[in-house]
Amino acid sequence: MQFNSETLHFTSETLSNGVVERNFALDEITGVLWSPASRNVGGPLMLLGHSGGMHKKAPGLIASALHSVTTQGFTVAAIDAPGHGDRPRNLQDQRWAEAIHQARAAGDPIAPIVIAYSWSLAERAVPEWRATLDALQALPEIGAEASIGYGGVSLGVVTGVLLTAVESRIAALSFGSVFVDDTLIEAARKVTVPVEYRIPWDDKHFDHTEGIALFDAFASEEKSLHARSGRQYPVPEGERDASAQYLARHLVPIAATLPD
Amino acid sequence: MQFNSETLHFTSETLSNGVVERNFALDEITGVLWSPASRNVGGPLMLLGHSGGMHKKAPGLIASALHSVTTQGFTVAAIDAPGHGDRPRNLQDQRWAEAIHQARAAGDPIAPIVIAYSWSLAERAVPEWRATLDALQALPEIGAEASIGYGGVSLGVVTGVLLTAVESRIAALSFGSVFVDDTLIEAARKVTVPVEYRIPWDDKHFDHTEGIALFDAFASEEKSLHARSGRQYPVPEGERDASAQYLARHLVPIAATLPD
Numbered sequence: 001m002q003f004n005s006e007t008l009h010f011t012s013e014t015l016s017n018g019v020v021e022r023n024f025a026l027d028e029i030t031g032v033l034w035s036p037a038s039r040n041v042g043g044p045l046m047l048l049g050h051s052g053g054m055h056k057k058a059p060g061l062i063a064s065a066l067h068s069v070t071t072q073g074f075t076v077a078a079i080d081a082p083g084h085g086d087r088p089r090n091l092q093d094q095r096w097a098e099a100i101h102q103a104r105a106a107g108d109p110i111a112p113i114v115i116a117y118s119w120s121l122a123e124r125a126v127p128e129w130r131a132t133l134d135a136l137q138a139l140p141e142i143g144a145e146a147s148i149g150y151g152g153v154s155l156g157v158v159t160g161v162l163l164t165a166v167e168s169r170i171a172a173l174s175f176g177s178v179f180v181d182d183t184l185i186e187a188a189r190k191v192t193v194p195v196e197y198r199i200p201w202d203d204k205h206f207d208h209t210e211g212i213a214l215f216d217a218f219a220s221e222e223k224s225l226h227a228r229s230g231r232q233y234p235v236p237e238g239e240r241d242a243s244a245q246y247l248a249r250h251l252v253p254i255a256a257t258l259p260d
Numbered sequence: 261m262q263f264n265s266e267t268l269h270f271t272s273e274t275l276s277n278g279v280v281e282r283n284f285a286l287d288e289i290t291g292v293l294w295s296p297a298s299r300n301v302g303g304p305l306m307l308l309g310h311s312g313g314m315h316k317k318a319p320g321l322i323a324s325a326l327h328s329v330t331t332q333g334f335t336v337a338a339i340d341a342p343g344h345g346d347r348p349r350n351l352q353d354q355r356w357a358e359a360i361h362q363a364r365a366a367g368d369p370i371a372p373i374v375i376a377y378s379w380s381l382a383e384r385a386v387p388e389w390r391a392t393l394d395a396l397q398a399l400p401e402i403g404a405e406a407s408i409g410y411g412g413v414s415l416g417v418v419t420g421v422l423l424t425a426v427e428s429r430i431a432a433l434s435f436g437s438v439f440v441d442d443t444l445i446e447a448a449r450k451v452t453v454p455v456e457y458r459i460p461w462d463d464k465h466f467d468h469t470e471g472i473a474l475f476d477a478f479a480s481e482e483k484s485l486h487a488r489s490g491r492q493y494p495v496p497e498g499e500r501d502a503s504a505q506y507l508a509r510h511l512v513p514i515a516a517t518l519p520d
Contacts, residue, residue, distance in 0.1 A: 201476075201483070212472060216461075220489065223461070227475070227485040238509075249498075 008135035019069050026135050029128050030086040031079035032056050033136070034065045041141040043073040044251035045148045046244075047129065047170075049156025050078060052118055053097070055085030060235060064151065068244040073253065075142060079132055081155060082124045096120070110205070111179045114154075119183065122159040129163050145254050147171055149247040153232075154178050165190035172250035174243040177203070177232055180210035188217040196224045196246040198239060203231040222250075268395035279329050286395050289388050290346040291339035292316050293396070294325045301401040303333040304511035305408045306504075307389065307430075309416025310338060312378055313357070315345030320495060324411065328504040333513065335402060339392055341415060342384045356380070370465070371439045374414075379443065382419040389423050405514050407431055409507040413492075414438050425450035432510035434503040437463070437492055440470035448477040456484045456506040458499060463491040482510075 008026040010033075015021075018037045023030070036043065046068050050058045056078040065076040083089035089097070096117035103110045136142050148169050150160045153176030164170040165187045173195040178184070195218050199211040208227060215225045224246070228236065268286040270293075275281075278297045283290070296303065306328050310318045316338040325336040343349035349357070356377035363370045396402050408429050410420045413436030424430040425447045433455040438444070455478050459471040468487060475485045484506070488496065 201485075215487065223489045225461075225485070225487040227487075229481060229483045 008132075008138070017066075017070070019066055026132055028087065029079050029132060030056065031077060031132060033075065033077050034069050035075040035141065036069055036073055041075075042143075042146075042254035043075055044247065044253060045136065045142055045146045046074045046076045046247055046251075047133075047148065047150045047160075048076055048078045049125075049150065049152030049159045050081065050084070051152075051154035051156055052081075052114060052121070053084070053100075056080045057085070060153075064240045064243065067240050068247070071241070072244050072248045074244070074247070075146075077132065077136055079125075079128060081121050081159070082128070083121070093117075093121075115179050115181045115184075118155045118158045118179070121155060122162050125159045126163050126166065129159070130167055133167070133169060143254070147251040147253070149173065149251050151175065151243055151247065158184060161187045161191060164193060172247050174198075174246045176235075177206050177211060178214070179206070180214045185214060185217045188214055189219055192219045192221070194222040194224075194246075194250045195220045196226065196243065198226045198228070198243070200232045201227050201229050206232055268392075268398070277326075277330070279326055286392055288347065289339050289392060290316065291337060291392060293335065293337050294329050295335040295401065296329055296333055301335075302403075302406075302514035303335055304507065304513060305396065305402055305406045306334045306336045306507055306511075307393075307408065307410045307420075308336055308338045309385075309410065309412030309419045310341065310344070311412075311414035311416055312341075312374060312381070313344070313360075316340045317345070320413075324500045324503065327500050328507070331501070332504050332508045334504070334507070335406075337392065337396055339385075339388060341381050341419070342388070343381070353377075353381075375439050375441045375444075378415045378418045378439070381415060382422050385419045386423050386426065389419070390427055393427070393429060403514070407511040407513070409433065409511050411435065411503055411507065418444060421447045421451060424453060432507050434458075434506045436495075437466050437471060438474070439466070440474045445474060445477045448474055449479055452479045452481070454482040454484075454506075454510045455480045456486065456503065458486045458488070458503070460492045461487050461489050466492055 008024055010022045010024050012023045015037055020035050020037050022033045024033060048061050048065060050056060050061050061078055068074040068076050080087045083093040099113050100110050103113055137144050149172040150170050151174045152160045157175045157178035160173055161184060164173060172193055175197045177199045197215050199208055200206060201208050268284055270282045270284050272283040275297055280295050280297050282293045284293060308321050308325055310316060310321050321338055328334040328336050340347045343353040359373045360370050363373055397404050409432040410430050411434045412420045417435045417438035420433055424433060432453055435457045437459045457475050459468055460466060461468050
């Protein structure tokens, strides 16, 4: 697939509580951009990757996005993964999703299926994110000099690690937990930007020893692991704030103001 | 040794940048108390345990104390470990200290000696901390209802874990790194209060896998591990702030004002 940054168009615009939300489409990619309603621009751009089975407006993702816009002045972008949200799901993806549902219903481990499916999705999502970045940076309120970070959980982590391994525009990462396999470990070894990784310590679906192995693999000179007691969900109060603060410390706002 | 809380007396008082610093003595214990210069009282009490070879006014400890007083309104207390700071060192302790110096000079591992020495010191320090607590809580500006937390590194961690395992007045912990052995792991299994534990990931003297084993051992329902790239020293900007914030979230100020 070839992407053309000229084709990004906004399909809706709403304003609520000081945040502008604009849906956009770029070829077959569907996305959303949240930005401060003020005319101040040049804040960092935060990309958010949703988890498998969710979409660009998953409740937790929206909460993180609005928090980051309102407290840090970030502009935040999310896109639907292939076959998620507003995008049609192909037959192969439908089979992956059904296999996960069946394994869960039978009480079987879902990790092997989730890992295989996530890799398939992430490999397709990486060129989509790069095209989206091209298009977003062509917008006057973002620009070529924007400082860019990436946050996500689960599928969003796999996508973010793969993306950051090949995309030098991503300057910092802040992740939640993810199923870890050797391929993800290999990709993490190529990541050198600052990374913060947050894991639950007592989740029956998530082995914290694998999370520690992933943290160890990041080649980043500056990296930070936060492990907390309890399960992955609900996400504790304060964790979204910690993630936004981490990216704020490692991204650089650009002084700029849009013309009236 | 029997301690009598009536015997605590202040030996000096200075005021600087809104913080009152008072040295005190309690039988043979030498300590220091930092508190806000304002007449507002009832803030949490933070106990700080210094590392081996240091003392109650180690530079890092002072920095943490002043930060916690000025940003969180804490009152902070530190005491010299036996044979440290203003206290005479007995012959046995002198031999431990010399053994550590010799091992370090020879490039030998110091962990086994540090662990043995720390245990000896911590076992003596626990009753001293309890007597100090009795005496501090007898002060009108602290009181019997004060919410009490403990922070420390290295020897201060061993002391804090041992103390918290037997002392129900300690309501929350925030630790830096420490050499870990099975005895410390056993003591940690008795700790049930909220604990935050911060470790370096790449320190040649500190094995992070042992740090993870210690974190895993805490019986606390609420616990948090922060691992960061780099060595134990220098302590990064922001870490003291994180520690003070953690204790502030888990300790409860009491509304109170001293009479004029």
